[in-house]
Amino acid sequence: MLAQFKLGKSTVFYLFAAPFALLTIVMGLWPIALSIQTSFTDSYTALSPDPVYVGLSNYIKIFNDPVFLKSAWLTLRYTLIxxxxxxxxxxxxxxxxxxxxxxxxxxxxxxxxxxxxxTPDVAGFIVWKWMYSSDFGAINAMLNAIGLPDFGGVSSVQTATIAILIAEMWYHVGFYIVIFLANFAMLDKSLDEAAMMDNAGFWRKFYKVTLPQLRPAITINMIYALIQFLKTFTVVVVITKGGPGTTTNFISYYAYRQFDQAQYGTATAMATVLFAVIMVLASGLYWYSQRRDWR
Amino acid sequence: MTRSLPIRIGAYTLATVVSIFFVFPYLWMLSASFKDTDSILTAPLQLIPETFNFDAYRDIAVMSGIPLSTYIWNSVWITFASTVFTLLTTGFGAYAIYRAPNLPGFGLLRVGFLLVIMYPYMLLVLPVYLVMFQLGLLGTMTGIILFLSVGPIQFFLFEQFFRSIPSEVIEAAQMDKASEAKILLRIVAPMARPVVMTVALITILLNWAQWFPILVISRSTDTYTLPVALLSLNSELGVNFQGIMALATLTTLPVVVIYLMTQKYVIEGMISGAVKG
Structure with a gap:
């Protein structure tokens, strides 16, 4: 019976795309819109049927909040490093x-x-948390075994950022390595040989011959890494909880804490700011790489 | 090219040391899960325990009043269902957009999807709580599975594959007046088998690792998966170190096995997903 019912071509494609569109809208665009909308409302009325709109006051509030400003600075510094x-x-x-x-x-x-x-990030970071532990941990035991002093790990203000940098590097760097490896496999060997003939030194050859050819991998990795580290979250939840003090209180985590304390307005305002930063950076980098490719 | 022996030995030593950095946490976790407290304190670096102690695995047989088997089942079911759902929605979605890119709305849909995957994931999860509340899906498996089905790179993997099909293949079928169903089932589907396999593998690995949306959408421990149970065990007071390592081992083991068996597809799939996205 259904076979007799002839569907127009575009109807077929709309049907194919419908579940994908529905999911993208309901589980993606709707929450984003809701989040942006909430950022303009008063936190106490945000979840009520008729929220009170307060204009930009949440944004003004967060940019006057010293904890947020410090958190933004810490996030940027951490991302850059x-x-x-x-x-x-x-x-x-x-x-x-x-x-x-x-x-x-x-x-x-x-x-x-x-x-x-x-590997599930929670599991990996939990293992790192315990490896840094001063009682059970493997890291201090290893340092002591080769005659080095203890590493403060995540409990000391001086070393907490380094500790999560290492744990996050362990988790992420393999991805960047593999992207670079794929690019290295495509390098033009004849340029290498030409550089050898010219007796170019290692750094000169690297800078003039290798690096320009690695531009695709550098662009991809740069975009991914920027987004990845600006969003740094799981490692903070698992290992440091923002501490010690506010040393690792990055924006994602701070926004999450605000949300948890029912500060919906400011939490979503922070989310919107971070989203805007990521969008500008990612599309800027993308545009830059495209433009360079055409020339 | 031949290099002198000392250089080669040096290179292999360096690569081995770096590889140990990546692999050591797994070995340490596995060994700690079998150790007793004494040997953990006296010999934290010893990777092969003198006696194998299974107490930790017995300790985690029931957590927060829920048997371990429930967490395992939740992990398996949520991973399986959301993977199937992701494959169907992104596969058909990418196919429709590839075949009819100029249909009204499709360009917008693609841009919309791009926006969604650029939005900081953990911050997307928070308003999803509100959405789930309004849909009445809070605390349900359905809610969790639906949200996990919005995959970040799967759409691009499919789109990239479809674009690699020579247009003559489909044009020829259209000349023969083949129906759309026939083109999809007889021509595209057989070619798509490898890409479906790759996307399925990557999705399984990604969804198995998910924790934050599951934690946010859940109302009780009934819908917790292994990583979420692990996180809550880790934040309990009165720490059971070996128990945590045992649960971390159980959470990690399946993905390590899948990865080692299928590494080539996983790595290549991740690369091409990233390059496209």
Whole structure:
């Protein structure tokens, strides 16, 4: 019976796309719209049937909140350090893994570095939390074994940021390494040989020959890493809870805490600010890379 | 190219040390889950316990009044259902947009989806609480599964695959007056088998690891999955260190096994998803 019923071509495609569209709207666009709407309402009435709109006052409030400003600064600083650290290490490690020195076994090293990427982040970070522990932890035991002093880990203000930088690097860097490896596999070998003929030194060759060819991987990794570290959240929930003090109180975590304390208006205002920053950065980088490609 | 032996030894040593950095936490976690408290305190670096102690696994057999098997079942069911649902929605969605990109609304849909995946995920989860409340899905498996089905990279993997199909293949079928159902089932579906496999694998790994939306949408521990149970065990007072390591092992083991068996597809899939997105 259904077979006799001839559907127009566009109807078929609308039907195919309908579940995807419905899911994107209900589970994505609607909550985003709701979040932006809530950011303009008074927190105490935000969930009531007729919320009181207060204009930009939540935004004014958060930009006058010293904790938020500090949190924003900490997030930016952390993101900058984490992106540079992860991408530099990933770049050189990928170069090392794809060099001819490691003719055999490179696949095994690649396998190891990508393993944390697919591991549930909660489990990975919980293990790191305990490895930093001063009683049970492996890290201080290891440092002591080779005669080094204790590492303060996550309980000291001086080292907490470093501790989560390392844990997050363990979790994320494999992804960046693998992206770089894919790019290294596509490099033009003849340019390398030409540079060898010219007797170009390592750094000169790296800068003039290798780096320009790595632009696709650098762009992708840069966009991913920026978004990744601006959103830093799980590691804070699991390991530091924003502390000690407010050392690791990054924006995502602070917004979440505000939401948890029913400060819906300010929490969603923070979310909207972070969203705007990510959008501008990601589309700026994307536009920049596209423009460079055309030339 | 041949290099001198000392350089090669140095290179392999370096690569091994770096690889140990990545793998050590797994070994340490596994060994701690079998150790007794004494040997954890006296020899935190010993990776092979002198005696294997299964107490930790017995301790976590019931958590917050819920048997471990419930958490495992929740993890398996939520992962399975949301993976199937993601495959169907993004697969058909990407196919429709690829075949008829100029239909009114499709361009908008693509942009809308891009916006959603750019929105900070953990901050999207908060208003989702309000949405779930309004839909009456708070605390339900359905709510969790529906939300997890909005995948970040699956759509792009499918879109990229469809674009790689030579347009002659579909044009030829259209010349033969093949119906859309026939084009999809006889021509596209058989070609799509590898990409479906890859997307399924990646989705399983991603959804198995999910915790925050599940925590937010849940109203009680009844709908907790392994990572969420692990997080709440970790924040309990009166810490059971070995129990936490045992539960972390159970949470990690399935993905490690899947990853080791299918690493090539997983890594390549992740790369192409990222490159496109």
């Amino acid at each position: 984490a992106v540079l650290l992860n991408l530099t290490i990933a770049l050189f490690y990928a170069m090392f893994l794809s060099s001819s020195v490691l003719s055999r076994g490179a696949w095994l090293f690649k396998l190891c570095c990508f393993l944390p990427v697919v």
